Amino acid sequence: xxxxxxxxxxxxxxxxxxxxxxxxxxxxxxxxxxxxxxxxxxxxxxxxxxxxxxxxxxxxxxxxxxxxxxxxxxxxxxxxxxxxxxxxxxxxxxxxxxxxxxxxxxxxxxxxxxxxxxxxxxxxxxxxxxxxxxxxxxxxxxxxxxxxxxxxxxxxxxxxxxxxxxxxxxxxxxxxxxxxxxxxxxxxxxxxxxxxxxxxxxxxxxxxxxxxxxxxxxxxxxxxxxxxxxxxxxxxxxxxxxxx
Numbered sequence: 001x002x003x004x005x006x007x008x009x010x011x012x013x014x015x016x017x018x019x020x021x022x023x024x025x026x027x028x029x030x031x032x033x034x035x036x037x038x039x040x041x042x043x044x045x046x047x048x049x050x051x052x053x054x055x056x057x058x059x060x061x062x063x064x065x066x067x068x069x070x071x072x073x074x075x076x077x078x079x080x081x082x083x084x085x086x087x088x089x090x091x092x093x094x095x096x097x098x099x100x101x102x103x104x105x106x107x108x109x110x111x112x113x114x115x116x117x118x119x120x121x122x123x124x125x126x127x128x129x130x131x132x133x134x135x136x137x138x139x140x141x142x143x144x145x146x147x148x149x150x151x152x153x154x155x156x157x158x159x160x161x162x163x164x165x166x167x168x169x170x171x172x173x174x175x176x177x178x179x180x181x182x183x184x185x186x187x188x189x190x191x192x193x194x195x196x197x198x199x200x201x202x203x204x205x206x207x208x209x210x211x212x213x214x215x216x217x218x219x220x221x222x223x224x225x226x227x228x229x230x231x232x233x234x235x236x237x238x239x240x241x242x243x244x
Contacts, residue, residue: 010076017065028065029058035077036061039084039144042104046092053088060087071241074139074190078128081143108145111135123208124189191241199234206231 010031016024029036036057043053064080114134118126132139192200198220205211205219213231217224 007075011070014065014068014076025062025065029061032061032077032080035080035140036084038140039081040088042085042144043088043092048092056088056091057084060084063087074128078139078143081140082146085144104145107135111142111145124192127189188238191238195234199230202227202230203234203238 010028013024013028017028036054040050040053040057044050046053060083061080064076064083067083068076068079111131114131115125118130126134128139128142132142135142137145192203195203202216202220205216206213211219213224213227217227220227222230
């Protein structure tokens with residue numbers, strides 16, 4: 001109950017901050033300072049002062065406030081991690097100081113392998129929660145690891161994971177577009193799971209089973225016109241949920 005009340009308070013402060021309330025924004029930054037610091041610690045010893053890194057992290061955090069929508073169906077802290085890390089990463093990239101640790105790269109590729117296997121078995125990627133439970137790590141930690149995949153590294157770096165068989169990053173480039181869209185796909189799965197049974201069936205038949213509208217109409221025992229209208233309506237709702 002306490003967690004629920006705290007999260008409702010966070011959502012209320014976010015709403016106020018978006019409306020220009022500086023006190024609400026400062027309260028959010030103060031309350032989430034441990035989160036920002038936990039990300040900043042990972043970029044120490046890069047030739048940049050800690051205080052400067054912290055300020056960059058706060059800039060990313062404020063961007064997360066401005067862009068967050070509770071319809072994303074993810075915790076605000078989970079959403080904020082890649083925004084915080086991304087702001088620091090961009091600065092270090094431009095400064096030529098970026099280097100991802102071998103342990104983080106190794107963990108990322110293990111997670112990516114799990115996601116690929118899960119997708120093959122279930123025709124959809126796992127949710128953030130499912131990955132978090134599989135690897136026994138917090139969702140914010142997971143988002144940091146996934147964000148690290150976008151760091152510029154040598155295409156000849158080892159994958160640093162078990163059973164990699166000497167593979168290097170170059171071997172994975174063909175999957176880069178899928179990696180970049182991973183978080184959106186996980187959010188899409190969450191949205192699909194929240195559709196009512198009939199709507200979910202229609203979308204799965206159309207976009208995961210490649211059925212035509214006429215075929216779907218026969219399966220659902222409705223007209224093709226009804227399928228067309230329902231499909232447009234459902235997709236509109238889903239797009240609004242995914243909109244950033």
